[in-house]
Amino acid sequence: MFDKNYLYKLELKKQEWEEKYKKLKERDAKFVTDSEIPIKPLYTPLDVKGDYFEKVGFPGEPPYTRGPYPNMYRGRHWTMRLFSGHGTPEETNKRWKYLYENGETGFSAAVDALTFNGIDPTNPDGAPEVGTSGVPLYCIDSLFALTENIPIDKVSVALVVEPFTCAPVCSMYFNMAKMRGYDISQLIGTTQNDILTMTVGYIPYKNSPPNHLLRLACDFIEWTVPMKNVPKWHPINFTGYNYREGGIDAIQELGFVFASACSHIDNLIERGWKIDDFVNRLAFHLAAHKDFFEEIAKYRAARRIWAKLMKDRYNAQDTRSLQFRFHVQTAGSSLTAQLPMINIVRTAIQGLEANLGGCQSLHTNSYDEAICLPSEEAALVALRTQQVISDETRITNTIDPLAGSYYIEWLTDEVEERVWKYMDKIEKVGTIDKALSTGWLYKEMRDAFHKRRMRLESGEETMLGVNKYPVSYDTVTDVFRTNEKAIEIEVNRIMKLKERRDNAKLERILDKLRNVCEKEENVMPTVMEATKEGATVQEVCDIYREIYGIWEPPLAI
Secondary structure (H helix, E strand, O other), X not given: OOOHHHHHHHHHHHHHHHHHHOOOOOXXXXXXXXXXXXXXXXXXXXXXXXXXXXXXOOOOOOOOOOOOOOXXXXXXXXXXEOOEOOOOHHHHHHHHHHHHHOOOOEEXXXXXXXXXXXXXXXXXXXXHHOOOOOEOOOOHHHHHXXXXXXXOOOOOEEEEOXXXXXXXXXXXXXXXHHHOOOOXXXXXXEEOOOOOHHHHHOOOOOOOOHHHHHHHHHHHHHHHOOOOOOOOEEOXXXXXXXXXXXXXXXXXXXXXXXXXXXXXXXXXXXXXXXXXXXXXXXXXXXXXXXXXXXXXXXXXXXXXXXXXXXXXXXXXXXXXXXXXXXXEEEOHHHOOOOOOOHHHXXXXXXXXXXXXXXXXXXXXXXXXXXXXXXXXXXXXXXXXXXXXXXXXXXXXXXXXXXXXXXXXXXXXXXXXXXXXXHHHHHHHHOOHHHHHHOOHHHHHHHHHHHHHHHHHHHOOOOOEXXXXXXXXXXXXXXXXXXXXXXXXXXXXXXXXXXXXXXXHHHHHHHHHHHHHHHHOOOOHHHHHHHHHOOOOHHHHHHHHHXXXXXXOOOOOO
């Protein structure tokens, strides 16, 4: 990027500087990023390689290193979307309205463990977990309650469900919208629908094997976007955030999401679709972790990697297909139950990373999340944190303000190079479902977790209040409790639904779904029929279990 004579003079000056200060002692510390990339004491133009147009370019133009849109935050701020979900749909609806009135610009429904795994509270295996880890969405009536007086035609809604429960929950949402008079082809929103979130991010309960989960995820993508039933929807959100919470580093995070995305793209291409038919609606959900500059470089590298993937591997013709757009969530694993108010500081810094890195949507965690689900007060502080960044700091005055930093540009190149190598490593194992079924990804997660634990125990990685300036657990913070009567409310909701529906008609539709599953056809049209007639999430998922079987993950301990 610089004249050779200029670089030669700079090299001589740098050597002179190093000689002058070589006797100065440095702190007894390991100067590496969170991903263990060695960091030099100084970066200069000597470290910036390649052509500016090829590596950096301009916002809104390939390779999109500086952002997918020409005006970025000078046009509009990112979507402020906090995860919400607790107790009952009515209580989550109340939280949504509270946050909306206070400036939230996108809704998100994190579901409870039962919904996540396709069972309902009449099942004795999971009854005590109703509404304790998210909102229970077991039947179509739950979706009506969740969205009561919510402008779903104007504000995007994120449904945090995975391939196993994606079709029933989302079909309930779409059927609810139709019954309320909305044109679902105009609805905007996102479904998580990520095979890795429900496998390496969590331990699934009585789910189907990975090859079937991959197909179910692609069924939903196919039905919404290329089939144009809900073309403005983001039908999948590759959620690197959830795997990152398990201990992997930034390089592995991007490797996981890109390898998974390629497996889904390949499946849809095998079905006869072209890359430009659907790929612009695929979304990504990344973490904002503790290493400030590495995270920013990660976002910039991710955009460049995606543009190269789409152009070189898939020959995408539409430039929109080259745009990498992503949601960011600040790192829950960085929060501590000790000194919880310090979590506000951590979250603010991580939110700043996401915005300096050019995210399209942001979830800032609440300071009490290491202790309980977010309280109303903590959720408001999390929202106000984003608003301070957007309205007070003026960081949005210019686009990609850290571009041109010798360190940032060098680190962006380094992250990109390491991600490509890690993706090659994954692809040697096979498609993402094979990497799961063989246990390879579990071994990667296990090794990363143990490695991070050792770094914490040795003090190499610092957590204030835990291994530096340690304190006992906080005893002052109010602990948010979910509704103890949630199970009773949700069981009654399901029983009333079953009493009024045409059970004979529904059974015929469920038989039709069995045939669809056996033939490996797209399940969405039939699931739409079933949930419209009152099928519960468990009734749909039980057919998956019956036809596809139940998978026991090869966990690595």
